[in-house]
Amino acid sequence: MNYRGSAKKLLESSGISIGDLILIEKDDVNYQGMVLDRSADADDQHIVLKMDSGYNIGVNISNSNLKLLEKGEKPKLDLKPLVIKEDPDKKDISIISTGGTVASIIDYKTGAVHPAFTAEDLLITNPELLDMANIKGKAICNILSENMKPEYWVKSARSIYDEINEGAYGVVVAHGTDTMHYTAAALSFMLETPVPIVITGAQRSSDRPSSDAFLNLLNSVGAAKSDLAEVTVCMHAGSDDTYCYLHRGTKVRKMHTSRRDTFRSINTTPLARMKEGEIEIITSGKGYKSRGTVELKLNDYLEPDVAFIKSFPGITGEIIDYHLDKGYKGIVLEGTGLGHCPDQLIPSLERAADYQVPVVMTSQCMYGKVNMNVYSTGRRLIKAGVISGGDMLGETAYVKLSWALGHCEKLEEVKKIMETNIAGEIEEKSSLDYFLQ
Amino acid sequence: MNYRGSAKKLLESSGISIGDLILIEKDDVNYQGMVLDRSADADDQHIVLKMDSGYNIGVNISNSNLKLLEKGEKPKLDLKPLVIKEDPDKKDISIISTGGTVASIIDYKTGAVHPAFTAEDLLITNPELLDMANIKGKAICNILSENMKPEYWVKSARSIYDEINEGAYGVVVAHGTDTMHYTAAALSFMLETPVPIVITGAQRSSDRPSSDAFLNLLNSVGAAKSDLAEVTVCMHAGSDDTYCYLHRGTKVRKMHTSRRDTFRSINTTPLARMKEGEIEIITSGKGYKSRGTVELKLNDYLEPDVAFIKSFPGITGEIIDYHLDKGYKGIVLEGTGLGHCPDQLIPSLERAADYQVPVVMTSQCMYGKVNMNVYSTGRRLIKAGVISGGDMLGETAYVKLSWALGHCEKLEEVKKIMETNIAGEIEEKSSLDYFLQ
Structure with missing residues (x-):
């Protein structure tokens, strides 16, 4: 690490390493966040924290008291690949990863978040998903969704088409949140589907204590196993960790820059509530497409201009x-x-x-x-x-x-x-x- | 009127004229709306209604039964100008009209709404405002707000500046709703004000039964008499007619195409609740500028490009x-x-x-x-x-x-x-x- 002098001493004497969640008490203010590394040429009077809001702040260490709240774990990138055994009693669900926060890790040096995981890494970080289904992972790109382009929508649609053709009982698409609703709409028009296609993501990366990645993924796999054969977005319903909403892909929008319940159905209600992987339909009589009612079809030509x-x-x-x-x-x-x-x-x-x-x-x-x-x-x-x-x-x-x-x-x-x-x-x-x- | 043949007979036998609010019962469906005139070359089998949603529909008269709900009144454009007597016990409030639905009337021929009223016409339609204050009206333009331009913001700011300089205790600006929040922001930056500047409008014109014009104007005059010396937007708070919100001019936005409570404070709470012209501050400790705390100042240069x-x-x-x-x-x-x-x-x-x-x-x-x-x-x-x-x-x-x-x-x-x-x-x-x- 680049900490030196007084800052290094203070961190070491408190048993704190980079990545740990700590509390700095200073005058009348408390600062809580994850310790980030500093740049090599920085002074020795500040500790840099990544706050839960996403902001990085530098706290001057004079008159401050440090408390370790939780040891941080570095992302387990060095884990061996999982050996996945097929269970004939479980459904086959494909997870297609395109990148985004749900598949990202924090850079402990700068505090910025980079897309880094593959679909398999998603499973390594969230092994509970393997209890729910036979999961097959595939990464088709690895970008933050602000860089999504119509040509990647086409690539995604074709991959999903192939997965369904090869027998997937449902498909989950891991995606950045910035343009998730654009992709959801694109897939809604490009694919006529007999099985659920569920797009999900996260507002906080998996290695942060407040990450929404796991609950969103768990409920997305649940939705992919359900009867609701449409293109949907599955994201946190409220600011707590109790359930998700399943929104129709053409009627949903990111409405808050940072809240975990940022996705909202506009001019309609969500289609369903997802709790612990189980679906509860809430369309209030407006109906939805059931599994198997249409033939799989791909209409993937898009005019780019x-x-x-x-x-x-x-x-x-x-x-x-x-x-x-x-x-x-x-x-x-x-x-x-x-x-x-x-x-x-x-x-x-x-x-x-x-x-x-x-x-x-x-x-x-x-x-x-x-x-x-x-x-x-x-x-x-x-x-x-x-x-x-x-x-x-x-x-x-x-x-x-x-x-x-x-x-x-x-x-x-x-x-x-x-x-x-x-x-x-x-x-x-x-x-x-x-x-x- | 252009109705003829069967349609004309049916209207006349039911005692219905153009502008009346009626109910058409037909098969299992009821249609409620205001009777509009038809074009001169139309058939004699349909009656055109303006629905409360704003839509015009043509209802085929076969097997239909008409009920008169309420006689419509044509806008009182032929009234003589009001003679306004100054009351030394009342405050002097200036209403500046720029156009918009609050100052509009329906065209009974096409069903479209046109800006038509001047500030004085506003008072003729809403004479109760004269009980609240000595009101001086001035029309500076007469446009629907989708046609507002930065140069009109400057014109508005200068007029408001003059009114305050000449002793107005508060200013109300009647404005279309489409771009009201852009104008509110522009006036917020261009004017430092010792008195309230309240922008208001309507989602339904004054001659429609569901018009929100009166409640918004009444509460705006109330707000203009209050202690809250900022540029604010005063519009319906809910879908009923009980009260309005007063939003800070830089933090408000039109969020629904047709609801009367379309204006919402974003990333903050409204500043106040207005009921029957009385103010209740709800800033929850965030504070606001009180009357008289700053000198009147105009900073009206805007870069158009x-x-x-x-x-x-x-x-x-x-x-x-x-x-x-x-x-x-x-x-x-x-x-x-x-x-x-x-x-x-x-x-x-x-x-x-x-x-x-x-x-x-x-x-x-x-x-x-x-x-x-x-x-x-x-x-x-x-x-x-x-x-x-x-x-x-x-x-x-x-x-x-x-x-x-x-x-x-x-x-x-x-x-x-x-x-x-x-x-x-x-x-x-x-x-x-x-x-x-």
């Missing part, structure tokens, strides 16, 4: 023109209120219609649905050919437009697909009640 | 380059999770830093705060010079960056302003508890 543009008071039509000039094939606008944007964009939106480029309107309110019939501004947008996104999330509309453009050419066909419910993304009986839940 | 860009999985660096090439002076990114965007944007973000163009990171999660220290992606962004938006809303960061660039030139100064709390936009002690409230 689709833009997702936020409307704001200072926006000009030039940004629409830029995308048209660059040859973009579709645009999703995140408008204001019921689905509006400034009148000054209309000439450029009319130009998009002339170019046969579909423009889909969604709302940055997120809750509620687009209705361009109420105000004069909206009526002008309809006249300019803008397609309503209904109660679809902007993120889902962006993914769906990429998919629709991959499957048909004519503007009228694309418009029809966008306005038709394909994978639960449009709630036919949308209710005002589903607000901030 | 600021972009607000949403990150998404298929985004490329070209969109950043486009804005740099066009001479944009600042960029606010709406990143994912803790404040990330794909690594492929980094070369363009580094170019922005070379051009001395500030790039501010916010999160599309909306709840929680940006922390680019946790993951390797975030650390690369910090290294590329990206400024953290903290727990600021993306909308507020966009407005603040326009304001900061209007008030200083050097990148380092702009960075410092963006990271410093100016008008309550950065919550020093941000709590995880303020989620979906």
Whole structure:
């Protein structure tokens, strides 16, 4: 370690090593966190802690008292590969890892979190999963989800397709949380599935005391064994560790930067509650697709040149023109209120219609649905050919437009697909009640 | 009216006119709404209703039974101007109207809502306000707020400044709801105020039975008379008509396309509850600015060339380059999770830093705060010079960056302003508890 001088002495005299969870009492304030290493050229007057909030802080050691709360364990990367025995009484579940916090470890030198685990490492860290099913792990990439791209959605869909074709009773996808809902929507459109496809992740890495990785994985394997044969997201339901929600892949969104219950169904309820690996359906009569009711099918062509543009008071039509000039094939606008944007964009939106480029309107309110019939501004947008996104999330509309453009050419066909419910993304009986839940 | 033949006969025999609230019983379904006129070339088999949801529907009249629920009144546009007598015992409150639904009427021909009222018309429709204060009305523009522009923010700020200078005890701004929170943030930065500045609006126009205009206006006038001398938004707190919330202008957002309680404080609590025009402070010890504690000051220069860009999985660096090439002076990114965007944007973000163009990171999660220290992606962004938006809303960061660039030139100064709390936009002690409230 790089600690030296007074800081090193203090740590050693308290029996504290890097990675340990400690409490520093100083004046009237207590600091609790995991001890990180310092850079080689740092002074000897500070100890660096990773707080549970994710922040790193440097605490000056003068007048401070250190208490060891819990010895930290370094990630068990040096463990031997597991020997997995198949149990004929258990279901075959495939875990496909794409990376993300659920498959990450902390770098004790900088305090930053890096994607590092493979699907097998996931099992080594969470061996209890092997009691629930015969688990087959496969890593198809190893990235934080902010770097997910449409081409990786396609790769993921094809891997899942192969796993199901080869007999998987259900599939779990380990994924970063940042863009998990975009991937969930993409898989929802690309795959017609006779078995559950459950996407999960974590807000805190497995080696942190407050990690949500295990509960999310456990419940995801439970969901993969259930009757609910849709693409879903399985994440913490509340801030405690009691249960998870299973959200429909096209109606879910990351709503908080750091809370573990960050994923929320928007304009609908979650499909189910998952507790200790057991499912409780809570669709309140809206229904869901049962295991085995459709044939496995892959529709994986996506148009990559689709833009997702936020409307704001200072926006000009030039940004629409830029995308048209660059040859973009579709645009999703995140408008204001019921689905509006400034009148000054209309000439450029009319130009998009002339170019046969579909423009889909969604709302940055997120809750509620687009209705361009109420105000004069909206009526002008309809006249300019803008397609309503209904109660679809902007993120889902962006993914769906990429998919629709991959499957048909004519503007009228694309418009029809966008306005038709394909994978639960449009709630036919949308209710005002589903607000901030 | 354009109804003819069977439809006209049915309406007349039921004593129903355009604008009336009626119930159509047909087969097993009931349709309730306001009767709209039809277009001149329409058939005689349908009656068009404006539903409470805002939707217009055409109901086929065969096998249907009509019931008049409530006679509609056309907007009283033909009333004579009010003669307003000053009462020395009452406070002087100025209402500045910019347009929006609160100042709109329905077009009975098309069912669309148009901005139509002036500030004086607001008083004619809501004469009870005159019992609360000596009210002076002024219309500075008449637009739906999706057409608000930074230049109108400046115009509004100057008008408010003049009203306060001329002795207004408080100011109410009537505004459309679509971009109300952008304007609220802009006024928060542009005005240091010794009196309350309260922005309000409506989700349903005054001539609709479910209008929220009156309650919002009544409580806004109450708030303008109170001790809370900040820029606030006053809108319905719940879906009933009992009270309103007073939200800090920099921490509020429209969260539902159509609900009347659409405005929500994000990452904090509302400042106060307003009931029957009376204020109840609920800041739970966080404090607020009292009347008279600062001198009136106007800081109204805004840089117009600021972009607000949403990150998404298929985004490329070209969109950043486009804005740099066009001479944009600042960029606010709406990143994912803790404040990330794909690594492929980094070369363009580094170019922005070379051009001395500030790039501010916010999160599309909306709840929680940006922390680019946790993951390797975030650390690369910090290294590329990206400024953290903290727990600021993306909308507020966009407005603040326009304001900061209007008030200083050097990148380092702009960075410092963006990271410093100016008008309550950065919550020093941000709590995880303020989620979906």
